[in-house]
Amino acid sequence: MNQIDAETQDAAGDRKLWALSAVLAAFGTYFCMYAFRKPFTAAQYSDVTVLGLTFKSVLVTAQVIGYSISKFVGIRVISEMSPSRRAPVLLGLIGVSELSLILFGAVPAPWNAIFMFFNGLPLGMVFGLVLGFLEGRRVTEALSAGLCASFILADGATKSVGAWLLKAGVSEYWMPAAAGGIFTIPLILGVAVLARTPPPDQRDVEARSRRVQMNRDDRWLLMRKYGTGLAALILMYLLVTILRSIRADFATEIWIGLGEPAAPQTFTTSEILVALGVVAVNGSMVWVRDNRRAFQLSLQTCLAGFVLLAGALIGRMYGLDGFSFMVLVGLGLYLPYVAIHATVFERLLAMTREKGNVGFLMYLADSTGYLGYVGCMLFKGAFNHEGEFLPFFTVACWITCAVSVICLAVSMRYFGGHRMGRMNPPS
Numbered sequence: 001m002n003q004i005d006a007e008t009q010d011a012a013g014d015r016k017l018w019a020l021s022a023v024l025a026a027f028g029t030y031f032c033m034y035a036f037r038k039p040f041t042a043a044q045y046s047d048v049t050v051l052g053l054t055f056k057s058v059l060v061t062a063q064v065i066g067y068s069i070s071k072f073v074g075i076r077v078i079s080e081m082s083p084s085r086r087a088p089v090l091l092g093l094i095g096v097s098e099l100s101l102i103l104f105g106a107v108p109a110p111w112n113a114i115f116m117f118f119n120g121l122p123l124g125m126v127f128g129l130v131l132g133f134l135e136g137r138r139v140t141e142a143l144s145a146g147l148c149a150s151f152i153l154a155d156g157a158t159k160s161v162g163a164w165l166l167k168a169g170v171s172e173y174w175m176p177a178a179a180g181g182i183f184t185i186p187l188i189l190g191v192a193v194l195a196r197t198p199p200p201d202q203r204d205v206e207a208r209s210r211r212v213q214m215n216r217d218d219r220w221l222l223m224r225k226y227g228t229g230l231a232a233l234i235l236m237y238l239l240v241t242i243l244r245s246i247r248a249d250f251a252t253e254i255w256i257g258l259g260e261p262a263a264p265q266t267f268t269t270s271e272i273l274v275a276l277g278v279v280a281v282n283g284s285m286v287w288v289r290d291n292r293r294a295f296q297l298s299l300q301t302c303l304a305g306f307v308l309l310a311g312a313l314i315g316r317m318y319g320l321d322g323f324s325f326m327v328l329v330g331l332g333l334y335l336p337y338v339a340i341h342a343t344v345f346e347r348l349l350a351m352t353r354e355k356g357n358v359g360f361l362m363y364l365a366d367s368t369g370y371l372g373y374v375g376c377m378l379f380k381g382a383f384n385h386e387g388e389f390l391p392f393f394t395v396a397c398w399i400t401c402a403v404s405v406i407c408l409a410v411s412m413r414y415f416g417g418h419r420m421g422r423m424n425p426p427s
Helices: 002-034 055-080 083-106 113-123 126-132 140-167 175-182 184-194 202-208 216-225 227-249 251-257 264-287 291-317 322-352 358-383 389-415 417-422
Strands: none
Touching: 002 126, 002 140, 002 184, 055 113, 055 126, 055 216, 055 227, 055 358, 083 113, 083 126, 083 175, 083 184, 126 140, 126 358, 140 175, 140 251, 140 264, 140 322, 175 184, 202 322, 216 227, 216 358, 227 251, 227 322, 227 358, 227 389, 251 322, 251 389, 264 291, 264 322, 291 322, 291 389, 322 358, 322 389
8 A cells, every 4th residue: 555655656657757858848948939039029120111011020020920821831730740740840930030130140131031930830839839748738828827827927038038128239120030039048948848748647538638630631620619709708818919019029019109218128128027917826726626717717817818808008107117018018918919829729629528739729719819910010100190199009009909899708608508518528
């Protein structure tokens, strides 16, 4: 009996150890990926204009077009990817991205903008590859929340690295490649650890359902079966993605509009506070064992985010300082954004027991979200040449709040009540 207890304790210790190593590796890998994507946004690129547009807007749009195309490609690639191929494909994608940044520095402006497109093109599939190592487990929310903390913190931190390199004398055009170079070795180490992560065990499968590769018929079946509810969630996610991307890519301009210094430490400090709040809320879902209840709570978490967002906008009208405004807006946006990544789709598959994987649902949502962001940037560039983002950002916040609350109401009704009785029973 003592031997059995000892073996049980050893097995529990091993699970805790791999879970800790997996979340640290996932966090580190995706954090480092941001160093290949975001540091260029810390620069102004004010020396060049293209057809009356600021060059920075052109670069952001070019990268996001590539990134959004990658999301559409990922709908098939990520959903069909075998576990053994994830690590080598991931490293190959990052290598293409860094090569594009080197060419961005070597080729004169504005012709180098094309390389920002090729920089974004491979990076859009990185998240799905990393998530594939974590989904379908009893502790997936905790693992995914740790992963999502990386893109909250990395957004500010890698822009801080970019700002630091600019202050050190690196040119605006070579700074992105230099930032990527700094994070190359840590990224390789993170991927190596992820590659050794064990697959979900039998208890994970019983609690969360088996996650499998999907073919075209599988994907269409899932969309047809839950189309209305998924459409409402994806529309909400589209709006949050647009707003979150504006806040991220034009943080410098928004901070200036708020009357706050756009210093490197400002980016990082605000995002640390956002990450702590978002990870604490979304990570706590791991303690909710019932899949249906966890799914509904995740939708309520999204709603809480929009309440915070509205509160920040109202507070700004009455004199709320810029730093508090940005932190509250960050919390308001990242609560639903991370809930989708960590819990909503994970528990949807777990409670319905449908054949599929979270990667497919995430890329279905992401492709729509980033396509919407491209359209938003084109609209912004065509109708506002002055580059003042704060008024534009404020209007976008109000629109997102209003439409997203309606979408949540639709999805709550669709996936709740009588429809739950027609779904496959959870384990």
